Structures are given as C-alpha cells and as structure tokens.
Amino acid sequence: MVAGCGLPRPGPNKKEIFAGSVLNEGDAFIVTVNNRVTQATSVIPAFGFGSDFRNAGVVGSDTISAGDILALTVFENVKDDPLLGNTGQRVSLLDQVQVDGQGFIFVPYAGRIKAAGQTPEGLRQAITRKLDTQTPDPQVTVQRVAGDGSSVSISGAVNGQGVYPIERPTRTLSAMLAKAGGIAIEPDVAIVRVTRGGKTGKVWLRDLYENPGLDIALRNGDRITVERDNRAFTALGATGTQNRVPFETQTLSAIEAIAQVGGLSAVTADPTGVFVFRNEPAEIANAVLGRNDLIGDQRMVYVLDLTQPTGMFEARDFVIRDGDTVYVTEAPYVQWQRTISAITGTTGAASSLGSVGSGG
Incomplete structure (x- = not known):
C-alpha cells in the first residue's frame, strides 16, 4: 500500500x-x-576576431581626420607689420581650428587647405607654402589637440561609458578599455564585443589580456560593448x-x-x-x-x-x-526512510485515533 x-x-x-x-x-x-x-x-564557445579586424593596422596617431581640432602657431620674420598679428606681434596663435566635414581648415591669408589625411608635418608644409608668398620666411607649427574626428563608443559593463577619441595612447582595444575606467564585472565572465560597419567580433576579456594578437587596432566609428557571459x-x-x-x-x-x-x-x-x-x-x-x-x-x-x-x-x-x-x-x-516514516506515522496516527475513540 x-x-x-x-x-x-x-x-x-x-x-x-x-x-x-x-x-x-x-x-x-x-x-x-x-x-x-x-x-x-x-x-x-570559441570567440575571436576575423581577418578584417586582425589585419587592420594601427591608426596613425598623427593622421588628421575630419572633426579634429588643431592648434596652429605662425612666427613671422617682421617687426612692424605682421601679416596675421597686430603691430609688433610676431607670433600668432590659432588654438581652436576644427577640420570641417570635408576635411578642410581655413587659415587667414592662406585660405582653405586640405587637412584630413595629412600628418601635422605635411599640413605645416602646406600652410608654409601658402604664407611664404605673403610674409617673409614664415615659421609654422601644427599640433593635433583633440581627436574627436576618430572616435569609438564604449558601453556596457565598463566604469566609464561614453565616446572616446582615438589618440596615441588609445589606439588598441585594451588601451581604450583602460581609458574607459576598466571593466565593472568579474573578468572571468566578461566578453568584449566590437562592431565595425556590418561586422562583429568578440573575445573573452581574459583571452584579450593573455593573447596580444587579439588586441586589435581600433577604427573610427567602432562600437565596443562589454557584456556578462549569459x-x-x-x-x-x-x-x-x-x-x-x-x-x-x-x-x-x-x-x-x-x-x-x-x-x-x-x-x-x-x-x-x-x-x-x-x-x-x-x-x-x-x-x-x-x-x-x-x-x-x-x-x-x-x-x-x-x-x-x-x-x-x-x-x-x-x-x-x-x-x-x-x-x-x-x-x-x-x-x-520515507517509507518507514510513512508507515510508522500512519500507525501512530491510528493509535491516537483509537485512544480518542475509547475515551483514553
């Protein structure tokens, strides 16, 4: 029973x-x-980046892109009537020159000059040639101040989500993650996903740190997401x-x-x-x-x-x-044991009922 x-x-x-x-x-x-x-x-699960990601070379940190902000300094070899500055001012500073969407900048007396795709040295020479015909022996310096023209977005389980410029210290995936404050979850369960155009690759965070070949070079527009293993x-x-x-x-x-x-x-x-x-x-x-x-x-x-x-x-x-x-x-x-407990429990309950019925 x-x-x-x-x-x-x-x-x-x-x-x-x-x-x-x-x-x-x-x-x-x-x-x-x-x-x-x-x-x-x-x-x-075998994760990794395809050849499109792995074969992309590091973006030159000195390559100027549309959206970048430049600082230009022009030294003129005149005393009384400088081309760009006021009388007696031989040094002229243009510290917020932004490269427009077509990749050009405007420099007074030099006009519109193609900047995107050039290095600061190449742009310096181009500006010098434009000004040389108007002021004697101009000395020009060009500095890339901010790299907003080449940037990536970082979201997910990081300590600092946002949009970050690709600059000299942050041209690779691991460096950019460090720039964002590091990972906000346990490294053993963290997966790093990178979307570039219509392609996506992902790696375990541990593998990224242990295998330098997975530390891919970043490109403008990359979307980096850190997520927990589900x-x-x-x-x-x-x-x-x-x-x-x-x-x-x-x-x-x-x-x-x-x-x-x-x-x-x-x-x-x-x-x-x-x-x-x-x-x-x-x-x-x-x-x-x-x-x-x-x-x-x-x-x-x-x-x-x-x-x-x-x-x-x-x-x-x-x-x-x-x-x-x-x-x-x-x-x-x-x-x-459950069976024995059920039997003994049933017997005990019957005995109790018998005692109640007899008035005991």
Missing part, C-alpha cells in the same frame, strides 16, 4: 532514468562518462541548491558545477547517481556513441559515478555546457 502511494521526492531515481534509455525503447541515450566521452564532448546550467535533485545557475568561469567542469551549488547533500545525495542531461548536436552524439547515422540533436544523459576510482577525475574533466541540467539522485535508503 505504501509503495503505491506517491511519497514526496525531488525527481526520478536511477532506475527510472535508465528506464528511459533508447535500449529500453526510450528516447535518450544514456552514456557513462569516461576519458573518451570527456574528449568528445569538451566543446566551449550561459547557465540548471541544478536539481540532492544538491545544496536547486536553481538556474550562471557560469562563473569561462570553462566549467561537472565537479565545479556541483561545488558552485553547494556540493552534494551529505544527507540525501547518491554519489553514484550524478546525471547531466543535454541535447547534443548530431556530430558530437555520433562521436560519443561511435556511430555515423544519427541526424539532428539527440537527447543524451551522461552518468557520473563519483565513487569509482577515477570518478572524481572524470567529473573534473567533463565540461558543462550552456543549458545543461545537472541532476543528483537521492540515495536509496532515503526513500526507504
């Missing part, structure tokens, strides 16, 4: 899970994890918590996932019954099962027995992926 009643429990037991195997005319392949299975299923797994059964759990690291093993939710319940968990439920792509499922005829996603149940000599090593090496369900069954004796 007790066996027929539905005693409370957090989910199926091992026998019920194995009953759903394809071998028992179910719809899931149940696979015991070993070294071969671990290698076949060790797939993690992968998660679900923990159920006899674990410390039952919840949807976000990844805390770039890679996550089964043993780390169990530890992340508080470990196995010391009172109820069965260490021989740790299961990982997953919809596996056909190519991986075929590799795991040693087949080549499976088509489409396959329901897979991976079994970990932590009591085996290599069980802890297998759990340490088995990679958890986005969307996995980690389920730990209860030890058999737990259900037996």
